[in-house]
Amino acid sequence: MELLLLISKVDFTLPLKNPVVIFSLVLFIILFAPILLQKIKIPHIIGLIIAGVVVGPYGLNFLSRDSSIVLFGTVGLLYIMFLAGLEIDISEFKKNRKQIAVFGIATFLLPLSIGCLASYYILGYSFLSSLLLASMFSTHTLVSYPIASRYGIVRNRAVALTVGGTMITDILALLILAAIAGAAKGEAGTGFWVQLSVSCVAFVATVFFVFPPIIRWFFKNFHDSVSQYIFVLAIVFLSSFLAEVAGLEAIIGAFFSGLVLNTFVPHSSPLMNRIDFVGNALFIPFFLIGVGMLVNVRVLITGTGALEVAGVIVAVALITKYLAAYITRKTFKLSREEGNIIFGLSASHAAATLAIILVGYNIIIGESENGQPIRLLDEDVLNGTILLILVSCAVSSFVVEKAARKMAVNEETSTTEEEESNERILLSLAHPESVTQLVDLAVMLKPKRSEVPIYALHVVSDTLSDENAQTAGRKMLDAATKYAAATENAIIPLTRFDSNISNGIVYTIKGHNISDVLISIQRTTEQQSFFGAVAQETLQRTFETIFIYRAIQPLNTLKRIVAAVTPSGEDEPGFEHWLHRLTMLSKEAALPITFYTTQKTNFAIRAYLKGRPVEAEFKIFDKWEDFLIFSRELRRNDLFFIVTSRKGNVSYNEVLDKLPYYLINYFSDYSFILLYPKQFGHEIDIEGISTSDYKIIEALSERLGSVNKAGSLFKRLFRK
Template sequence: MALNSLADSPIIAFTILLTVIFTIPPIFEKLRLPGLVGLLVAGVVLGQNGLKLLDSESDTIKLLSDIGKIYLMFVAGLEIDLEQFRKTKNRSIGFGFMTFIVPMIAGTLVGHLFNFSWNASVLIGSLLASHTLLAYPIVSRLGVVTNEAVTVTIGATIFTDTGALLVLAICVGIHAGEFSALSLVTLLGGLAIYAVVVLFGFDWAGKEFFRRSGDEQSNQFLFILLALFLASVGAQVIGVEKIVGAFLAGLAVNDVLGRSPVKEKVEFIGSVLFIPCFFVDMGLLIDIPAFIKTLSSIWLTLAIVVALIGSKFIAAFFAKLLYRYNTAELLTMWSLSLPQVAATLAATLVAYQTVNAAGERLINEGVLNSVIVLMLVTAILGPVITARFATSLQLSPVDLETDKLTTWWGNSEDQLADKSDELFTVIVPVYNPQTQRYLIEMAALLARHESGRIVALAITKAHIQMDDPQLSIALNQSKQRLNFAREISQEFGVEVSPAIRIDDDAALGISRASREQNANLVVMGWSRTTGLRARLFGSVIDSVFWSSHCQVAVTRLLSSPTTIKRILVPVGDLTRQTIGAVRFAQILADVNQAEVVLLHVSNRKTPPTLTEKFTSQWSDIAAKSQLQVTTNIQTIKDDDIARVIIREAEAFDLAVLRSVRYRTAGGLAVSQVTTRVIQELKCSIVLLGEPNS
């Protein structure tokens, strides 16, 4: 078969795409370049200017790229934190307007300067008006997400993306043909009605369906996909580009999904398959001669890049003056709003592919190539600046005066008030007799320290017939495990209440029982479902983290908790959750007269003053503890955080970690230190997860 005919076979084209997605991004990431750059380069190499193995006009590429494009905008809508937006709604709208209108004006002027029509110029302006929160994982890791300037910038995303897509819809409509004031009003009216139907209708339908479907994750996953494509088709029906519908669908089901396992699956499918296909197609569209010509007459590209960087800075500066932010907050807002990836690339491709009756494109190859350069520049520059200046942000004040788990692991002040007169309750699911003793001992130590009780829980798999002999055998085994749990608890002088639950789903059984018992903490053993299988099908741990109303401690104990003398707690940020993990370690150390070491691994480029400030803050936190526990702080400069934690943990009996998942707004997963640490640690582990983590 000739090389140029390979692209005609859908199966061969799809196989080539999978090979590229699987191999290229890791290679570029090892070269310290974004994996997306690798996909673009692969598209160029395999396209009409290279090996001609893939054709952007083939039905296979068109379908996968279209799905990737709407998936990209759908995930962008999903990743907007509506809770953060609600907290600072007025200021988020204010900054959103500024960081939208200033780049919009700058981009329009650039377009007009280079002799584009007013319609195309306004479209270019809208391309600069949105932003992608590519550096969100950085501010999350640093623990400064609660800083108002960061919260305002995150909330502003909903305004900038919506505004940019609205302008795109109008510009595409104008370019497509006769466009009168009446047709503009008709389009805007239809879009308003459509937006209300999607945002409120899909939200209501999603909540109803999820409530009725219970734990049927496969049907819930299909419902979300159906919502995405129905919204996209509906947008086309009213004459609006489908990515507008995809974005609105993401916003609509945002609250429905929360941080559920279904959301993990939705994002996972997009980030590993459809979204990469979109970027490969972007590479296929790059005409090398035209790209070189664009760069040789670099003024358009330079003007667009400078306009974006300058206008985003001006908008952040206005916000600084208006809201009285300091310089570090100004620079962080600027850097967070710089990256142009999700909405910008999707809208650019739509505009480039929009052709009127005269055969004219809305924007030419020069603009397309300039936007690709803009994406590369801002995707690198934004996170670098964020990492440099976000470390100087002021943190929200945290109450550090108490050392009770009921305080540090409570969901809210209201719930704490409700629980103040209740007995501290620890739920312990028991299943594996080999690890049951250590698990009960851990729960008993914590319950005794808090003057509380243990609820030993045995989940028995449900059968269709309740008189099934297999069910009777399973119930007897559960009773034996509970009797063993009672014996262990009595050794520690802790009250234990045995409980058996018959349930189809172990995770939901645990969560429901903990809610019924009004538990403060769930202590469970390690799940064997990890890696790719867990990402695809979910694990008991993931499901309990999501569905539980209280905090969860997952343990992998290699020896009795009573023998623990040295506890290591890696601290990478100063959030309430991290401080709670430290308090957890101190309480366990108080029981065993053990030592706690807080390990902070900082980047080699971190200024010594910032490292000293961070160490001083943790010293103050440790000193305020009312517990007589030896707490030391160790700071090491190294770029490989996981390697340092694994190496230092060799001298410890237990490591206390937090369960944290970071994602970019494009649905592209960011590597997690925790995953590697868990896989390679040789000591016992406690993994702490808060509700909906």
């Protein structure tokens, strides 16, 4: 009885008003609607929109579209546009800027011209009303973008084309809206356009020139994950607000903030994972449910006027968007799936469309004989637009889902060098403060969509019984594992007991077939301790690719990679391997590369990079005795990437022996990576070879010009 009494006190009148009940209902919709509809092959986005129709004011009336739904829906829309700017491949975007301009103009002009003619001659609206209605056809909202993101194809050129085209169409359409609204109110004079132009220039200058130094300073000084996420959101909504102040739509500001933050939020970072998770779990579903709540299915039975307007609007919007995508596909020789992705992403109408129609609906241009207001766009257009939102989002979701699945399967089944099965990365953990920096570097170097394992190693010397060292090692391994998990990458922790630390690293490399070793070093003022005994001996006794990394600042706060390659570096066995790793680092961190090489090495690197979306600049540098020239060439926030060589190998020269002295005395304020390319030295059996033995091999290699020859001679002379 007491339970029934308590239940009776809860207000269940419709629409629901209890905030706890409302939020619970929305969460269950987000959870179950996609699951139920996916069983009948309906994309989850449509599931959320349909759920919004059912529970909304035009359905069962469980929920009203009150301020809370509008607030979360607005956040979700801005989040979609922010993610579109954040996840875009900047190098691909720059590379395809001409194609983006062509598609943007095509997907704007075709719907605008055909839509204006259809509205004027078929629906019988005035020229001003027809032009405003046609501008609505030109816009599109990236409702299906989360589908492309889920399949991992957001960095495809077709997605870049559509995202860039979205900005062109929305900006032009919103300018038409501002002009028509001003004309209807008698405000569209010269002063109006001057004010709009000045405010837009000020907005763009603020976002692209004032924000970056502030963002870089924040990420350099604040490393707390929660603080970084809140800061990113603050930048997004501040940019959106400034766009509105400038007379543009907030979605433009959200997209621009994504472009600015693109270089500061690596795509494989824990911060990116948190941004994706929160948006796709909460904010974006709220927006989709809110869109569904706008749909009034009853317009289908209110009369032939609404049906006629709705039919023309839906037909013109979908046909013109398809034509624009088809023309773009044929012009730039894209695949069928890429053309479908362009059409699917650009077919959906939601936010900007609704904004334009609501503005036109609220503009009163006169009064009828019976005293009713005459609106620039009537109620039939409003109802037809709501139906367009439902139909276009459904078409968009189905098309993108099908095309994205095919593209993802094709990418996974294609055998590329980025997915070599014999690649394994090892992190040698020695300093607690460098754990996250090494993990960040390893994740960026790891080929995407592959199962390349990452190992984290801590070696404990069995000649010492230091319990504190063992505890510190376990803490570093735990920290590396947790940090990598935040990026949805798994790290395999390894603890090894050995006679000395270098032995442990060397035997782990051999036992696990490691291809890349990452070692961190700390800032020092002594040349003798620059590498440390462990790193030095590991270099002498292994032949794999070794990265020696010193991080002065986080990778995401850097602006450029300056890569110095030793003469004849292209003749090293590991040339393509390290170059592939470097281009992946450049792409993931969105950093352009400036190469300093000889002419011959220059040609080899250019040949490798041909067709790859890497932003690279080349400068001739062949006098390594003038190495200190880099103290003038390097700028603040550069990463100095030095491709060096072990003694006795093809690209080795005596100047490399002075690198520790140079780096300590002239480059102490820069982050750098010393890279030792892979050598074909695996045939030498390292078990039982002492440091003194390797010194003999090193001396022989200097005389013979090859580590391989030296190793073979050593085995014949001393190991029979």
